[in-house]
Amino acid sequence: MVKEFFISLLHYFVDITTAVLIAAAIYLTVSGQQMESVILWQILLSGFITALPTAILLCLDTRSAKLSMILWFTHFLLIFVITLLLLKMFGWCRITPLSAFLTFLAVVFIYLFTCSVHYLVDRKHTTLMNEQLKKRYAGTEKAQKENT
Amino acid sequence: MRIIIETPQPNDEDVVIVRCASPDQRLISMLLSYQTANTELTGYLDDKIVRLNYQDVFYFEANENRVFAYYHSDVYEVKYKLYELEELFMPLDFVRCSKSMIVNMEKIEYLSPLFSGKLEAHLKNGEKVVISRQYVHTLKVRLGIEEVD
Numbered sequence: 227m228v229k230e231f232f233i234s235l236l237h238y239f240v241d242i243t244t245a246v247l248i249a250a251a252i253y254l255t256v257s258g259q260q261m262e263s264v265i266l267w268q269i270l271l272s273g274f275i276t277a278l279p280t281a282i283l284l285c286l287d288t289r290s291a292k293l294s295m296i297l298w299f300t301h302f303l304l305i306f307v308i309t310l311l312l313l314k315m316f317g318w319c320r321i322t323p324l325s326a327f328l329t330f331l332a333v334v335f336i337y338l339f340t341c342s343v344h345y346l347v348d349r350k351h352t353t354l355m356n357e358q359l360k361k362r363y364a365g366t367e368k369a370q371k372e373n374t
Numbered sequence: 375m376r377i378i379i380e381t382p383q384p385n386d387e388d389v390v391i392v393r394c395a396s397p398d399q400r401l402i403s404m405l406l407s408y409q410t411a412n413t414e415l416t417g418y419l420d421d422k423i424v425r426l427n428y429q430d431v432f433y434f435e436a437n438e439n440r441v442f443a444y445y446h447s448d449v450y451e452v453k454y455k456l457y458e459l460e461e462l463f464m465p466l467d468f469v470r471c472s473k474s475m476i477v478n479m480e481k482i483e484y485l486s487p488l489f490s491g492k493l494e495a496h497l498k499n500g501e502k503v504v505i506s507r508q509y510v511h512t513l514k515v516r517l518g519i520e521e522v523d
Contacts, residue, residue, distance in 0.1 A: 230508065234491075284490060287473060287506045298490070341489070348487035351514070355493075356484050358517040363480055 227285060235281040241343050242280075243273030245336040253332075268316045275312065276305050280340075306333045408465055417443055417450025426450060428466065432497050433477040434459050446499045469516050471495065471505040479516065 246269050254261060283301050288294040309329055310321060319325045375394075382388060390408075392401065415426040432444045436456040443450045452459070460468070460476055467479040482495045485505070493505040493513075505513060514520035 227508070284507060287508060289472070289474070289504075294490070344491065345487055345489070348491065348493070351519075352485045352487050352493060354519050355514065355517050358519055359479070359482060359484070362517070 231281050231285050234284045235277055237344075238277035238280045238340060239273050241340040242277050242336060243270060245339040246273055248339075249332045249335060265316075265318075268312075268318075272309070272312045272316075276308055276336075279304055279308075302333070302337060305337070306330060309333055404465060415443065415452055415454075417452055419448060419450050424450060426452070428463060428468075429478075429480070431478055432481045432499055432501065433471075433475055433503055434468075436474045444501075469509070469513050471503060471509050471513070473506070475503065477503055477505075479513075 250265070250269060253259075279301060283297060286297065288297060306329070309332070310326060313319055313325070313329060314321055390405065392405070394401070415428060415431075417424045417426040426443055426445075430445055432446065434452070434456060435442050435444065441452050441454055441456055441459065443452050454462070456474065456476065460470055463476065468476050469479055471477045477495060477497075481497050481499070483498050484496050486494050486496065488494050488504065491507040491510065493510055495503045495505055497503060511520060515522050
């Protein structure tokens with residue numbers, strides 16, 4: 227459990243930081259703003275802080291699909307609020323309805339980015355697992371058919 | 375290593391022959407656990423008592439302190455704890471897929487990814503079983519695509 231938590235934390239930290247970096251690069255290029263080098267540390271810290279609740283959530287083994295949906299929705303809202311607080315704390319911009327809306331879009335982008343990356347990795351793994359399943363049971367099924 | 379399974383002549387006894395240069399501990403303990411495993415199960419359905427064949431069980435599920443064996447369409451109660459079934463059937467093709475479920479790998483048609491690292495096992499009877507994130511690694515190890523920690 228502890229090992230899994232740290233693996234998830236590391237994976238999500240890397241994915242979220244990459245997505246935040248892309249979002250920041252797009253924003254800085256479009257707005258033409260210049261930022262100090264301290265922003266790199268701030269991006270790393272924000273990646274870590276937002277990866278923490280994600281890793282905790284993944285440790286919870288929920289059986290009900292409804293509860294799982296509620297937890298993920300709460301998680302999304304939590305990430306959004308944390309991001310707003312970080313924006314204010316780091317002084318990246320002032321909190322206005324427009325900046326809150328743009329932050330919401332950025333969180334949606336980061337969320338979709340990390341989910342897609344993990345889904346694609348899982349899909350690759352399940353393809354491998356399905357191949358192994360086929361190999362493993364092809365012989366058994368053939369023997370059963372020959373017997374009948 | 376090749377695995378060859380031959381069907382014996384009618385009335386012939388089942389025999390396992392291992393041809394290898396030096397049998398390691400893993401192989402010997404696997405063969406011993408197979409030989410000593412008590413795989414006889416008794417299932418209860420209403421007032422019926424049935425001898426169950428573990429190979430026909432799709433999965434075992436614990437629900438409110440009772441454990442059930444799911445066949446293609448029937449469900450039988452078994453008088454075992456889930457951890458006991460796990461110990462009993464681990465050398466065979468059963469694998470823990472969540473806190474409350476053990477699935478027969480042979481009954482898995484295919485796997486598909488779900489949101490948040492879980493997998494969905496599509497069984498041969500059309501049912502779907504969720505494999506929790508915590509147990510995905512065990513399944514990968516059993517399928518030989520990841521190593522034991």
